[in-house]
Amino acid sequence: MFTQLNPPLPVHVIDRGAGLAFAVIDYGLEHNLIWITAIDATGEIWCAPNPKVRLSENWTAGRIVNPARDSGQQEESKEQE
Structure with a gap:
């Protein structure tokens, strides 16, 4: 099932960064949800x-x-403060 998110959700994708999730794919039982996300930085x-x-x-x-x-990342930002 493909579901468009309205409004999009601000998320953080590990190893990719911050972005907006604008859709979710659910393949059903025994599968992870797949978050379709536009990455802010790139x-x-x-x-x-x-x-x-x-x-x-x-x-x-x-x-x-x-x-x-x-x-x-958290430690670096604390050190900069």
Whole structure:
């Protein structure tokens, strides 16, 4: 089943970066959801399996830290502050 997301969801794809997921493919039982995501930095469209996709931070929803990001990235940003 192909489902268009309206509105798109801001996500972080591990090893690819931040982007907007605009559709999901569900092949059914015993398959990962496939998130169709436009990557912000490159404009590339990737079909990312569910274990590689995380929701982006959302201050209003209380999701301040994204645990999926590399710990090295978080440490670098803390050092720069």
